[in-house]
Amino acid sequence: MSNLKVNIAGVEFKNPIITASGTFGFGREYDRFYNIEELGGICTKGLTIKPKLGNPPPRIAESYGGMLNSVGLQNPGVDHYLQKDDLYLAKRDVVVIANVAGSTLDDYIAIAEKINGSKSDMVELNISCPNVKEGGMAFGVLPQSVERVTSAVKKACPNKPIITKLSPNVACIADNAKAAEAGGADAISLINTLSGMAVNYKTRKPILFNNNGGMSGPCVKPVALKMVWDCYNAVKIPIIGLGGITSYTDVLEFMICGARAVQVGTYNFNNPYGARDIAKDLATYVEENNMDINDLVGTLILNK
Amino acid sequence: MASLKDRIGVIKLNQKVAKDIYKMVLQFDDMPDDIKGGQFAHVKLNDKSHILRRPFCICDYDISAKTITLCYAVVGDGTKVLSSYEVGEKLQVMLPLGNGFTPDKNVKKVVLLGGGMGSAVLPAIPTSNPELEYYTYLGFANKEKVVLEEEMAKVSKQLTVATDDGSYGKKGFVTNILAEDMAKLKPDVVFCCGPEVMYKALKKALEPFDVPIIVSLEARMGCGIGACLVCNCKVKRAGEEETYVRVCVEGPVMKLSEVVL
Missing domain, CATH: 3.40.50.80 (Nucleotide-binding domain of ferredoxin-NADP reductase (FNR) module)
Structure with missing residues (x-):
């Protein structure tokens, strides 16, 4: 009997395809292209305690096989989310993961307390946004702070499983995975974007107003695969893998490296049906091979 | 909410019309019949090295011929690739997107x-x-x-x-x-x-x-449909604080008096 369902921290997903935070809004826009209930899960735009305007434009630049963004967490704030989008998404048969971000530990605690009473199924802790000046990334660099913020959010939001989203811009991502686990994370997701820059040779200026941005897209996939494998060998909690996924074979590769589910981000911009198409193709593959997708997790065979 | 669609356009013409400027005609089997001047098309290039689509205004359209015309300048690598496409090649295009120019009833x-x-x-x-x-x-x-x-x-x-x-x-x-x-x-x-x-x-x-x-307005875009918040421009509306709106959804057509330049 083939199976495409996966379970992360007690939450069942009908398939392992989740849309990545910041690329899918709150689901409404893509709901006009296809029924978002065909997805396993949706990760919301990063939410902050107060509405946030984000960085001045330009906020996006293309790179070979990828892109850089510097949105800077523009969002309507957690209260707006709770009044509008949380209710909209709760009616849908899809796992909803609220992505939360803060500038201070108190911010994280305050927003976690609010999400604790929401209808969202899980919380993804954004401690790795490279596009805000303070907080965010600062919490994601050192293992001690990863553990501290994870533990604080876990206490403030006991009703929801916590996924700590890890940054690749660190000395050793496996150490941060262990720190998240020690802090009580129910799962980890990785990788967030790689810090990068796009330059205009004519003006000698960076293309992004923010100068730096986060790189994503197919070009980061090899980095992400290795980091998922490194973390798989470091922790027992489930891993959600992301970074440059554009096909069902990419999903298979991530799962073989240890991911139990995946997120699709940048590809949504290239193909608005992208995440849905990957879920469909994956279903066909699993049926044709009469397999349980869970049996793939962490089955990488290293060369001697 | 109205449904959105990604469509396949067949290139009928892709011709240089001035220095570094090209005219492209695309034909669609499922041509939309609700295009307004000022709306745009979000065009995907046929290679994965260019992951982002390119937004182009719909220069003109002909519902009965099922065609739209794009007029674009070759300014970077993506538009250079676009200019190399030959008649018959197919492109994925999301259209029509954004708001067009809608003259008030008293306008003559x-x-x-x-x-x-x-x-x-x-x-x-x-x-x-x-x-x-x-x-x-x-x-x-x-x-x-x-x-x-x-x-x-x-x-x-x-x-x-x-x-x-x-x-x-x-x-x-x-x-x-x-x-x-x-x-x-x-x-x-x-x-x-x-x-x-x-x-x-x-x-x-x-x-x-x-x-x-x-x-x-023109902006570097991501999704083209309002989800990613990268194409924002600053506006100041009467009685409101300055804020960002999405060029792809609230624009690209806007009142100049509201745009913060």
Whole structure:
């Protein structure tokens, strides 16, 4: 009997395809292209305690096989989310993961307390946004702070499983995975974007107003695969893998490296049906091979 | 909510029409019948190294022929690739996206003002609103860059072409030339597309005249449908704080008075 369902921290997903935070809004826009209930899960735009305007434009630049963004967490704030989008998404048969971000530990605690009473199924802790000046990334660099913020959010939001989203811009991502686990994370997701820059040779200026941005897209996939494998060998909690996924074979590769589910981000911009198409193709593959997708997790065979 | 669709367009024409400027005609089996001048098409390139789509204004369209026309300048690697595509090649296109120019009921006399490649937005406006009277002003850097003169001549009651260096048409900035004609023209509205520097000049040049100015904005885009929040522009609306709106959804067509330049 083939199976495409996966379970992360007690939450069942009908398939392992989740849309990545910041690329899918709150689901409404893509709901006009296809029924978002065909997805396993949706990760919301990063939410902050107060509405946030984000960085001045330009906020996006293309790179070979990828892109850089510097949105800077523009969002309507957690209260707006709770009044509008949380209710909209709760009616849908899809796992909803609220992505939360803060500038201070108190911010994280305050927003976690609010999400604790929401209808969202899980919380993804954004401690790795490279596009805000303070907080965010600062919490994601050192293992001690990863553990501290994870533990604080876990206490403030006991009703929801916590996924700590890890940054690749660190000395050793496996150490941060262990720190998240020690802090009580129910799962980890990785990788967030790689810090990068796009330059205009004519003006000698960076293309992004923010100068730096986060790189994503197919070009980061090899980095992400290795980091998922490194973390798989470091922790027992489930891993959600992301970074440059554009096909069902990419999903298979991530799962073989240890991911139990995946997120699709940048590809949504290239193909608005992208995440849905990957879920469909994956279903066909699993049926044709009469397999349980869970049996793939962490089955990488290293060369001697 | 209305449904959105990604469509397959077949290239019927992809021809150089001026220095570094191309005209592309795409035909769709499932041609949408609700296009408004000022809306845009989000075009995917046929290779994965270019992960982002390119937003282009719908320069013109023909519902019965099931075609849209794009007019684009080769400014980077993506548009260079686009210019290399041959007739018969298929492209994935999301359209129509964003808000177009929607003249109020009392509008009869319209000034269309184009600056450089911004002129590419104009031809579709008379196609959407054939009952109105158009007075068109096109400004370009020099003779080599002049495009769409013939197309606009057909739909305009009066057409003025200007170049900054005087190598073709009238010499000077087209905004100043329009300002000189304003008193006798007395248009009900000005529809404009051009670079930001032109909008600044236009705002100043038309200050003495009480005429609404509606512009189309250009921005680097991601999703094109309002989800990713990268194409934002700053606006200031009466009685409200300055805020960002999405060029792809709240725009690209906006009131110039609300855009923070």
